[in-house]
Amino acid sequence: MIVEIGHFALILALFVAVLQTVMPLVGAHKRWSGWMAMAEPAALAQAALLTISFMALTYAFVVSDFSVRIVTLNSHTLKPMLYKVSGVWGNHEGSMLLWCLIIAVFGALVALFGSNLPDGLKARVLGVQASIGVAFLAFLIFTSNPFLRLEFPPLNGQDLNPLLQDPGLAFHPPFLYLGYVGLSTSFSFAVAALIEGRVDAAWGRWVRPWTLLAWLMLTIGIALGSWWAYYELGWGGFWFWDPVENASFMPWLISAALLHSAIVVEKREALKAWTILLAILAFGFSLIGAFIVRSGVLTSVHAFANDPERGVYLLGITGFFMGGALMLYAARAGSMQAKGVFGTVSRESALVLNNVLLAVATFVVFIGTIWPLLAEMAFDRKVSVGPPFFDATFTPFMILLALALPLGTVMPWKRAKLGRVLRPLWVVFLLAFSVAALIWVVQTERSLLAPMGAFLGAWLILGAGLDLWLKTGTDVRAKLGRAWRLPRSDWGRVVAHSGLGVTIIGISLMLAWETEDIRVAQVGDTFTVADHEITLAAVDDVEGPNYFSTMAELRVSKNEREVAVLYPEKRVYPVAAMPTTEAAIDNGVFRDIYLVIGDEQPGGGWAVRSYFKPFANWIWAGAIIMSLGGLLSLTDRRFRVAAGARKTPAGVPAE
Amino acid sequence: MILRALAFLVMMAGAAWAVEPGEMLEDPVLEDRARALSKELRCLVCRNESIDESNAELARDLRVLVRERIAGGDTDDEAMAFIVDRYGEYVLLNPPVTGSNVILWVAGPVLLLAALGISGVYIRRRRDDDAPEALTSGEEARLAELLDD
Numbered sequence: 035m036i037v038e039i040g041h042f043a044l045i046l047a048l049f050v051a052v053l054q055t056v057m058p059l060v061g062a063h064k065r066w067s068g069w070m071a072m073a074e075p076a077a078l079a080q081a082a083l084l085t086i087s088f089m090a091l092t093y094a095f096v097v098s099d100f101s102v103r104i105v106t107l108n109s110h111t112l113k114p115m116l117y118k119v120s121g122v123w124g125n126h127e128g129s130m131l132l133w134c135l136i137i138a139v140f141g142a143l144v145a146l147f148g149s150n151l152p153d154g155l156k157a158r159v160l161g162v163q164a165s166i167g168v169a170f171l172a173f174l175i176f177t178s179n180p181f182l183r184l185e186f187p188p189l190n191g192q193d194l195n196p197l198l199q200d201p202g203l204a205f206h207p208p209f210l211y212l213g214y215v216g217l218s219t220s221f222s223f224a225v226a227a228l229i230e231g232r233v234d235a236a237w238g239r240w241v242r243p244w245t246l247l248a249w250l251m252l253t254i255g256i257a258l259g260s261w262w263a264y265y266e267l268g269w270g271g272f273w274f275w276d277p278v279e280n281a282s283f284m285p286w287l288i289s290a291a292l293l294h295s296a297i298v299v300e301k302r303e304a305l306k307a308w309t310i311l312l313a314i315l316a317f318g319f320s321l322i323g324a325f326i327v328r329s330g331v332l333t334s335v336h337a338f339a340n341d342p343e344r345g346v347y348l349l350g351i352t353g354f355f356m357g358g359a360l361m362l363y364a365a366r367a368g369s370m371q372a373k374g375v376f377g378t379v380s381r382e383s384a385l386v387l388n389n390v391l392l393a394v395a396t397f398v399v400f401i402g403t404i405w406p407l408l409a410e411m412a413f414d415r416k417v418s419v420g421p422p423f424f425d426a427t428f429t430p431f432m433i434l435l436a437l438a439l440p441l442g443t444v445m446p447w448k449r450a451k452l453g454r455v456l457r458p459l460w461v462v463f464l465l466a467f468s469v470a471a472l473i474w475v476v477q478t479e480r481s482l483l484a485p486m487g488a489f490l491g492a493w494l495i496l497g498a499g500l501d502l503w504l505k506t507g508t509d510v511r512a513k514l515g516r517a518w519r520l521p522r523s524d525w526g527r528v529v530a531h532s533g534l535g536v537t538i539i540g541i542s543l544m545l546a547w548e549t550e551d552i553r554v555a556q557v558g559d560t561f562t563v564a565d566h567e568i569t570l571a572a573v574d575d576v577e578g579p580n581y582f583s584t585m586a587e588l589r590v591s592k593n594e595r596e597v598a599v600l601y602p603e604k605r606v607y608p609v610a611a612m613p614t615t616e617a618a619i620d621n622g623v624f625r626d627i628y629l630v631i632g633d634e635q636p637g638g639g640w641a642v643r644s645y646f647k648p649f650a651n652w653i654w655a656g657a658i659i660m661s662l663g664g665l666l667s668l669t670d671r672r673f674r675v676a677a678g679a680r681k682t683p684a685g686v687p688a689e
Numbered sequence: 690m691i692l693r694a695l696a697f698l699v700m701m702a703g704a705a706w707a708v709e710p711g712e713m714l715e716d717p718v719l720e721d722r723a724r725a726l727s728k729e730l731r732c733l734v735c736r737n738e739s740i741d742e743s744n745a746e747l748a749r750d751l752r753v754l755v756r757e758r759i760a761g762g763d764t765d766d767e768a769m770a771f772i773v774d775r776y777g778e779y780v781l782l783n784p785p786v787t788g789s790n791v792i793l794w795v796a797g798p799v800l801l802l803a804a805l806g807i808s809g810v811y812i813r814r815r816r817d818d819d820a821p822e823a824l825t826s827g828e829e830a831r832l833a834e835l836l837d838d
Contacts, residue, residue: 418780
């Protein structure tokens, strides 16, 4: 019964979405305020209906209702409750429902918090947002209905992929979807502005919080996924340049560019057409991502519900929204007149450089991701494009970006004197350089990776510090108070940029300094890795709730003092018939000790892998700091306060 | 009990994990070279994993093959050429800069130059632009008010 209510609510939501598309768009065009006013209640109703639908599906998973097809395929009575719930989005149909729910929730948020938007713009934004909802709801209902019943329900389910039974991965998809779908709101704002033919500073201010929210969620989602890969896959890799990872990384890069260009629109009324284009492309990359992940057109390690037929439909959705928006863009972008005038050396120019680097870096990731497909179609050549390509071609962009970033942040708007801007930066440069030099002297490896990474990281973090220092005036005693009163968006910038520095330090130091040891050890053996003695104390068989485990006890000590006792496992999930490795990690600020137990060897003893990964946690700490920066910026008062909305004279013509 | 036996079977079946101690070469210098090459070779039966990371049987065979070639005195290039001869260009995770792949490799740098050129022109135009303000003074004041808020 509850499942049928969910099913019914889902279908009803499609009808509401159709209404929410047609009436506000027509109403805004004809200036019928009644029709325009439909947008808000429709957006709220659609979100409410999809919430009911989603909760009904969650209920089916929680009570293990195996008459529902996807519950049978993806759940099991013995599964812990957390993974029963996360199983709802651990499959294609359920995750698509979550996707639709988030589209509707973002629409409802625009309706709720958009009281400062002009009526016409708001109606159009909600209309466009709902049209995206229509496309995906139709896709969901007609090709991947999550509520289909089975005629003969089995006694138990087929279990969720054990790799997905993990807290890190349980929450990875919802954050990613919030990010992907959040960009649909920026897209809706862009298309609505194109329809109106008007982009001004206020538009830049309205579109920014939505982009910021999407970017923030993407940051968290990507970091969770990478952290999961690090501890779950058994050798501590954190990024593989896999098509599916790239699918989430491209929207992240583009939305980062969009965040920055929207600032120029807001503050200086320039870069308007470019910002609109970015908003369209950012969502375009989200759609392409959905297509890559769900169509199976590119081989990826994340085998996720691949189905060519669904792929065709998704490609159609992508083609429709991108084609439509870009055609509209071609027709209307010319009318976006830039107003702000600025010098060659200015904050504006720096932000243009930021955008150039981020956009071209996205393009490099994009062409690398689809090249195997292109090469096969166009040149009949089967090639692989893997990490060596991306490392070589993507990294230079990030280095340039990191080098330029502190310069940009201390640059004033409109016009700057290069000499004056550079003067305080010299101190930062020298400090960062000494950090790098110190690292070069200390390290035993003769590679430039660690000193380079440390230099860039220090340059970014100290540069952010300088940014803060300069923003708080010349009076040293008043600095603390002024820092406290700085707008949150200033704090957001400082925090997010230093987070990037922390991540760069983490990646480069870990890659440069990690130690790996693979050996056969007998129980009782002690061996030395990176100045630590590791003893294989015991190997036992243990039984978990829905798996069997071989658990090793490894004691790690340094200079006769015990550092950690770790219990790596090898698990087998009998229902899914799948083995997994559970690495045991001793987390530290400056290093992780990462131990993995392998197979019992024919000649006795066990395969043991030990890794020392310096600064590993800085990678994700940096991501958390970046998203904190985003959050600070999001709470800036100028996004919350309806900027003089009440004083708006009635009936401003939208041209 | 049946589950236990089943679990054991599964364990035996999936018993190959990435780089096993038994496969490794005695000489650490040679082993390092083999590891570096393994990271550039794709596991053909897996989905986008290098043979260094993969647990598949075929990946294991390729790892052993790489080590045999290196231990037999091949240079890195010779060992790679040997494997590409047998398994095709598809095994290379780093696409070689030949033929149509040139497009892939130069696309980024070319686009960067183009983008820098275009944005340079744009910035120059913004600087020289002294077109009259399009807003009326009333709108301008209103805008200033909005921005100050």
